[in-house]
Amino acid sequence: MLPLLISLSVLQVIFPTIMMKFGTTICYLNIIVNYLKFRHIYLLIYYIFLFLFYLYMSTDTVKDLICSLFLSYYFVTNTWLECSLSFSCKIFPLSRSPPNLCILEIILIYPFISLGIQKRDCFHPGASVLSxxxxxxxxxxxxxxxxxxxxxxxxxxxxxxxxxxxxxxxxxxxxxxxxxxxxxxxxxxxxxxxxxxxxxxxxxxxxxxxxxxxxxxxxxxxxxxxxxxxxxxxxxxxxxxxxxxxxxxxxxxxxxxxxxxxxxxxxxxxxxxxxxxxxxxxxxxxxxxxxxxxxxxxxxxxxxxxxxxxxxxxxxxxxxxxxxxxxxxxxxxxxxxxxxxxxxxxxxxxxxxxxxxxxxxxxxxxxxxxxxxxxxxxxxxxxxxxxxxxxxxxxxxxxxxxxxxxxxxxxxxxxxxxxxxxxxxxxxxxxxxxxxxxxxxxxxxxxxxxxxxxxxxxxxxxxxxxxxxxxxxxxxxxxxxxVQSRIKEKDKALPLQVEAKSATIEFKDVSFKYINGKPIFNNLSLTIPAGKKIGIVGGSGSGKSTMVRLLFRFFEPQSGNILIAGQNIKDLDLVSLRRAIAVVPQDCVLFHDTIFHNLHYGDLNKPVEDVYRASEMAELHHSVKTWPKGYETQVGERGLKLSGGEKQRVAIARAILKDSPIIVFDEATSSLDSLTEHAILQALKAATVGRTSICIAHRLSTVADADEILVLENGSISERGKHEDLVRNPESLYSRLWQKQNREAIPKGGVA
Missing domain, CATH: 1.20.1560.10 (ABC transporter type 1, transmembrane domain)
Known part of the structure; x- marks a missing residue:
């Protein structure tokens, strides 16, 4: 910068008039540059007008008054170098008429007042009010x-x-x-x-x-x-x-x-x-x-x-x-x-x-x-x-x-x-x-x-x-x-101590109804022995899925107790309780990720080999292998890229991978065709050996091999027993449902 100033000084001595105009022009170019920074169009027009007025005025006093306006402008917008250059180019001769200068500055300073007040539409994007x-x-x-x-x-x-x-x-x-x-x-x-x-x-x-x-x-x-x-x-x-x-x-x-x-x-x-x-x-x-x-x-x-x-x-x-x-x-x-x-x-x-x-x-x-x-x-x-x-x-x-x-x-x-x-x-x-x-x-x-x-x-x-x-x-x-959860752990909640051989489930006088809803259970009592498969059937709204939600402590019964391995679930910490139960839901919603991630979600600590094994047991592995990206295939939002049967098999594989002592199937095969259902039932039968399993079913064929079948009606158990015993009684609800499903399964003109 010093060599530049010395060079300009030499030129000033040789060409004083030209350099005076050059210095003035540099000053106004700086103003245009600052317009590009602040984007006020009226400010640019204002100073262009002053520039032309300055060039054609012959009176030094008027020129001085016009130039003095830039003192405040430079203070707000410019650097020390621009200000010092303005001094060196005779831009601020303030000594000639201070009173008149100040009054004129007050009158003409308004066009750039807006530079001081910063207009902001909204600093906080998306500011909102939600009821x-x-x-x-x-x-x-x-x-x-x-x-x-x-x-x-x-x-x-x-x-x-x-x-x-x-x-x-x-x-x-x-x-x-x-x-x-x-x-x-x-x-x-x-x-x-x-x-x-x-x-x-x-x-x-x-x-x-x-x-x-x-x-x-x-x-x-x-x-x-x-x-x-x-x-x-x-x-x-x-x-x-x-x-x-x-x-x-x-x-x-x-x-x-x-x-x-x-x-x-x-x-x-x-x-x-x-x-x-x-x-x-x-x-x-x-x-x-x-x-x-x-x-x-x-x-x-x-x-x-x-x-x-x-x-x-x-x-x-x-x-x-x-x-x-x-x-x-x-x-x-x-x-x-x-x-x-x-x-x-x-x-x-x-x-x-x-x-x-x-x-x-x-x-x-x-x-x-x-x-x-x-x-x-x-x-x-x-x-x-x-x-x-x-x-x-x-x-x-x-x-x-x-x-x-x-x-x-x-x-x-x-x-x-x-x-x-x-x-x-x-x-x-x-x-x-x-x-x-x-x-x-x-x-x-x-x-x-x-x-x-x-x-x-x-x-x-x-x-x-x-x-x-x-x-x-x-x-x-x-x-x-x-917002407080209605399901709260006790201060010193105990971990659930349970193994497959001791995983008994007991409902004792359980009464429950949803908020502002009709009663679902009224003093429901039942016992599911460890290692047994229990089928639960009934009409819509009879409380089949509600039993699973109560078992998981998604909801709290109004009265009564639920015990697992003799331990009241109200006294247990939720992590150990839910770790002991694997669920295959009726509506399986998947993450928008790969199919491998959705399978592995059953137990993120399990090795890859276990994931593949669970996939094979759910009759899914061979299908996935035929896809272009295999297990890296994206399933789409909520699993929309998969068929209903494929999503259901993913849910079954998750439950198998979780390897819990209690397994609950909530309409687990409702989206499968008959052939696939038969293959999966055979795999599930092997997977549930020695474990306590609850099978909630609409298709009665999925619970035909259960150790005991419970028929829910109006919030209570209306019938219970093995499949053969319930079918023999033609007046039973289970028998009527069985006959109806068999008639619907046989096409017109077919043979039973």
Missing amino acids: REDINLGDAKPVSGTDMIRGMLEYVWPKDNEAIRNRVMLSLSLLFGAKVMNVSVPFLFKYAVDEVNQGLTTPAGDALLSMATVPQALSTTAFSLLLGYGIARATAAGFNELRNAVFAKVAQHSIRRLACNVFIHLHNLDLSFHLSRQTGALSKTIDRGSRAINFVLTAMIFNIVPTIFELALVSSILGLKGGLAFAGIAFSCVGVYAAFTLAITQWRTKFRVYMNKAENEAGNKAIDSLINYETVKYFNNEKYELEKYDVSLKNYEDASLKTASSLALLNFGQHAIFSGGLSLIMIMAANEIVKGNMTVGDLVMVNGLLFQLSIPLGFLGSVYREVRQALIDMQTMFTLMT
């Missing part, structure tokens, strides 16, 4: 804002992680350093302007600092102050960026821990919660709540509190330099700004509520329709689904327009309030210069402080709006965390 009904929060008590902040700070300041706490302390230190540097910038610039204005002018008031004197200026106080100004700005920016980098680890670590806690909490809730929830609304709650935490963390720790401190500091400086009137106007402006922001934000919150409810409704309808893709196709209802979806989108569109309009009103009001305060203080500062109480440097400092005040002030308004919305999102998620 309690959307995700079935039930009787959970909403948490207060204080509880949320306290809970969030536990993640920011974890007692068991010293590294995270050290990062928080380092981030706060960097924040303090950045604020100190920011406050020092206007002072350095003030002293530089005063030094140039008072000490570097000729007696005739001519050029401030010509290109020919640049080398000598390198040692002047003004240049040193400008250098310090640039270093202070760069240091403040460096501290801020370093702080962001250091704190990013804290924020992401907090989000990860909280998201994991929410995830495992949802898995620990009872089945009744998951049967009544909406998947789309629940996923949006978790997603938005997690993103809201990141925003609130950053806003609370590094923006809201520091901004309030900076507002107080700037107002105090204005009061010391200009008197109580300056401080009073600054505080009044801030007060009116805050009151206006609070009132309008409170008013427009209802539009955000409507908008996000409409968005949730549209999302749920889209997910529900796509999940039921085949059903839609079966009945040619694509147009109907589109109309339903479009109605939800129209509601979202209307609410979104109201939100955008109210935001425009809020932004305009904030601009108007700040502009009024800025105009009044600048006029007062110009008056003080006329009276001789303030210098031109003081005017520059006041102007710089006001612009420095505008940035956090505008940001504070945006932060308030977005923090409020983010807290609503967080409240929904934290409230979700307060």
Whole structure:
């Protein structure tokens, strides 16, 4: 840079007039470059007009007044090098007419006031409001804002992680350093302007600092102050960026821990919660709540509190330099700004509520329709689904327009309030210069402080709006965390001690009904001996699958007890209880992953060989081997790429792989053809030897070989016995069901 300045100085001596215009042109090119950075079209037009006006004006005083406007502009947008180049190119001859200069600057400074107030549409993407009904929060008590902040700070300041706490302390230190540097910038610039204005002018008031004197200026106080100004700005920016980098680890670590806690909490809730929830609304709650935490963390720790401190500091400086009137106007402006922001934000919150409810409704309808893709196709209802979806989108569109309009009103009001305060203080500062109480440097400092005040002030308004919305999102998620499972372990729950030879199951006077539902069981009692196969049959709604849910403790009976190996399941820890029972469900839902992963899910600790063996026993292995990708074949969402029989065989293989002392088959062969069913039944018969097995069946042929068959009717056991005994009684329900299924299985004209 020094060789360049020396070269320009030599050219200035040889071609003074040309270099003067060259320096001016460079200055305006810098303005255009800054337009590209800030993207304010009216700012570019404004300065192009001034540029042309400057070139064609012959009066030096008018030129000086026009050029002086860039002093504040450079303070806000430019680096120390551009400012020093402007000085060296005679851009700031401030000594000629300070009073008129200040008044004109006040009048013409308005076009770039918006540079100080940063317009933000929405810092927190996806900010939302979900009603309690959307995700079935039930009787959970909403948490207060204080509880949320306290809970969030536990993640920011974890007692068991010293590294995270050290990062928080380092981030706060960097924040303090950045604020100190920011406050020092206007002072350095003030002293530089005063030094140039008072000490570097000729007696005739001519050029401030010509290109020919640049080398000598390198040692002047003004240049040193400008250098310090640039270093202070760069240091403040460096501290801020370093702080962001250091704190990013804290924020992401907090989000990860909280998201994991929410995830495992949802898995620990009872089945009744998951049967009544909406998947789309629940996923949006978790997603938005997690993103809201990141925003609130950053806003609370590094923006809201520091901004309030900076507002107080700037107002105090204005009061010391200009008197109580300056401080009073600054505080009044801030007060009116805050009151206006609070009132309008409170008013427009209802539009955000409507908008996000409409968005949730549209999302749920889209997910529900796509999940039921085949059903839609079966009945040619694509147009109907589109109309339903479009109605939800129209509601979202209307609410979104109201939100955008109210935001425009809020932004305009904030601009108007700040502009009024800025105009009044600048006029007062110009008056003080006329009276001789303030210098031109003081005017520059006041102007710089006001612009420095505008940035956090505008940001504070945006932060308030977005923090409020983010807290609503967080409240929904934290409230979700307060939902308690109806199935609770005892404080000192014991592990289940059971082996295949001792795995007896006993229901003692069990009564149960679903919430707001009719009774399913009324004093049900039965005993399943260890190692025996028990078949359970009955009509729809008789309670066959409910028995399995009670055995797994998905639900709690209203009265009575269930025992396994003589141990009450209420006294056992859930992990050991559910480890002892393998279930083949009626509706097998698979993960959107490979078929190997879905098979291995039965026991993730088992070796690959055991997975293949279980697959063979379920009559699946040979089919998978014929597929192009074999066991690496993706099964699709919920296993939609597989047939019903293939999904059922995956479920059977999982249960075999789990190798539990108790096996439950809930309509395990309902999706299989007769030939495959026969082959699988033979494999299952070998797999269940010596184990307690419960076979819930609609096809009675699957329980014909059971040691005992229980017939459920109206919540109680109406019949029990072996297949042969039950069939002999033509009046029994089991016999009638058997005869009916046999007649349906034999085609018309066939032979039984």
